[in-house]
Amino acid sequence: MKNLYILDDHPIVTEGLSQLLANNHNYQITTGQHHSELYNYLNHATPDLLIIDYEIQEHTALEILSYLRQKALQIPVLIYTMHTEFWIIKLLTKAEVAGIVTKNDKIDEIEKAIERILEENSKYYSPTALHIVLSIVGDQSAAKLVNYIPSPREHEIIQMLSNGLTSDDIAHQLNLSKNTIDTMRKNILLKSGATNVSHLMRIAFLKGWIAI
The missing domain is CATH 3.40.50.2300 (Response regulator)
Known part of the structure; x- marks a missing residue:
């Protein structure tokens, strides 16, 4: 209870x-x-x-x-x-x-x-x-904001982006290729309705995925 x-x-x-x-x-x-x-x-x-x-x-x-x-x-x-x-x-x-x-x-x-x-x-x-x-x-992406929940890996990448890391930096830390990270970044933007990383950071702040 x-x-x-x-x-x-x-x-x-x-x-x-x-x-x-x-x-x-x-x-x-x-x-x-x-x-x-x-x-x-x-x-x-x-x-x-x-x-x-x-x-x-x-x-x-x-x-x-x-x-x-x-x-x-x-x-x-x-x-x-x-x-x-x-x-x-x-x-x-x-x-x-x-x-x-x-x-x-x-x-x-x-x-x-x-x-x-x-x-x-x-x-x-x-x-x-x-x-x-x-x-x-x-931000007018209300529908996307309410419905999208990042996977654990996507959440990890969002956190790294909020810390200013580039795709190369993230690929190195996660031991993945840069192409893989670029693809995941594009998918995150698509799913969240964000138009760019800055827009994504605003959405991430509102959803509580990151703290500013």
Whole structure:
């Protein structure tokens, strides 16, 4: 059974989400309305996923993310919020949250996000959040962004490209021919919908394949 912790200072949200998830899924749900409740909980337990609003009373999700890093707690965080301001979404993506769902999205988006994060270990942006994220980077490859998942070898090559390695460099490190690497690069661009390596890096950042 997966353990979820929901942090939101609106009881109607925590109660509604708890009921939805408990009825439809085999989740153990814990809720809190203040960051101190969460911190106390983390002293004796580690949830599989944190679901938190961006703004909790006088605190923000960014402060909580900073706290998790300071404590070296590797817990994925799903943001569920009314805030859709450009700068907030940008800060959250840079903070490498596991997902963003807005309260303007359909309720099943929260279930999709939880499943994607917990079962596939990947990031998830709801349609509203994804539209904002894509506008940040000027990327209109939404369909490809959502569907393509690189293989372990493709992921390795994407990581190397993000570090500035050339096809020759990658071929040498992987003990493969340059022609093989060039072919794999072309396939990655095709599958991801990217037009070039720079475009691919933007997509990779959004999907959480690399960190910038």
